[in-house]
Amino acid sequence: MKILATPKAPPIIVSERQKKILSRITRRATAEFREVSRALLILEIEKGGSNSGIARTMGCSTPKVARRRGKRLENQDALRQTEENSEKKEQPERMIRDVLKDRSRPGAPATYSSEEYCLILASALEPPEESGRPLSHRTAGEPADECAIRGITSGISPRQIARFLKRNGCETSSQPVLAESESR
Secondary structure, eight states, rough: OOOOOOOOOOOOOOOHHHHHHHHHHHHTTTTTHHHHHHHHHHHHHHHHOOOHHHOOOOOOOOHHHHHHHHHHHHHHHHHHHHHOOOOOSSHHHHHHHHHHHHHOOOOOSSOHHHHHHHHHHHHHOOGGGGGGOOOOOOOOHHHHHHHHHHHSSSSSOHHHHHHHHHHHTTOOOOOSOOOOOTTT
């Protein structure tokens, strides 16, 4: 069986200043894991070697190495120009961090704007008396009805409001939903 040679991966050029920025990103305690692993990957790619060899060293897939190399090559000239033309120290770092980020992915737009989201949470968390309802406790459908009455959004389900509350670690009431009878 004959093994076919694959084309050699093109080298990337990383200036000393860019290496310092990438190294700083890898040591930053507040950096995202993805950003750190991508910065380490760029530093490893810069040393040279095949995509498969780097993938083995870094413990990731060969396509991931190829994607990072490709993205770096696409932005290499822009990074160099930004570094040469910038007087501010932050500009090259901001551009490098942008290159390390994910590309935006296609998908459905958000159903609710951030303003609507905040208004929905605010109306769900306020006491029922403040919205003019003579209740001591809310039922599941009350916040959804209140959103429709206030014109925040129509058609939001009680379950969606419950998801919003759960995501934020909120509860509509610390008391039981159903009031207990005095006769018991």
